[in-house]
Amino acid sequence: MKRMAIAFAAAIALASPWVAAQVYKWVDENGKVQYGEQPPPGAKATPINVPAAPAGAPAQQTWKEKELESQRRKNDRERQEAQEDQQARQRNANREANCYEANRRLAILREQVPAYTRNSKGERVYVEDNARPAEIAKAEAYVRENCK
Numbered sequence: 090m091k092r093m094a095i096a097f098a099a100a101i102a103l104a105s106p107w108v109a110a111q112v113y114k115w116v117d118e119n120g121k122v123q124y125g126e127q128p129p130p131g132a133k134a135t136p137i138n139v140p141a142a143p144a145g146a147p148a149q150q151t152w153k154e155k156e157l158e159s160q161r162r163k164n165d166r167e168r169q170e171a172q173e174d175q176q177a178r179q180r181n182a183n184r185e186a187n188c189y190e191a192n193r194r195l196a197i198l199r200e201q202v203p204a205y206t207r208n209s210k211g212e213r214v215y216v217e218d219n220a221r222p223a224e225i226a227k228a229e230a231y232v233r234e235n236c237k
Contacts, residue, residue, distance in 0.1 A: 112137045188236035195228040 113134040117123050128134030150158070197204050198221060205213040216224050 112139050184235065188232065191228060191232045191236065195225065195232060198225045198228055 113128045114137050115128045115132040115134040204216045208214050
């Protein structure tokens with residue numbers, strides 16, 4: 090339906106240079122010069138030749154075209170806002186998951202139970218007792234910087 094309306098509007102816009110309404114000039118009862126498509130009854134009107142728009146000239150937008158353009162911009166703006174909102178929710182969810190994991194790791198390091206990390210091969214590498222304070226400090230710094 091929208092395509093049909095746009096095609097109809099385009100056909101009218103392209104045909105408009107060939108369809109020109111007659112314009113008249115007359116002087117009203119106050120002595121002012123007036124122009125219009127239909128002179129008032131009894132007024133001495135002179136027809137005016139109005140040149141047609143050149144073939145390459147852009148057609149004036151009708152109110153329907155302006156409304157469609159406005160609606161399109163509104164839809165684009167709403168779609169962009171929804172996308173930004175979704176990205177913000179995803180960032181918040183990721184941050185919360187990272188904070189949960191960091192707090193869990195910090196609790197494990199503080200409890201003096203065996204703690205480990207994984208190396209590049211995916212193997213467990215246990216944290217030695219002399220390295221535990223440094224790991225706790227790193228975990229606390231991460232939580233302090235990235236968690237509320």
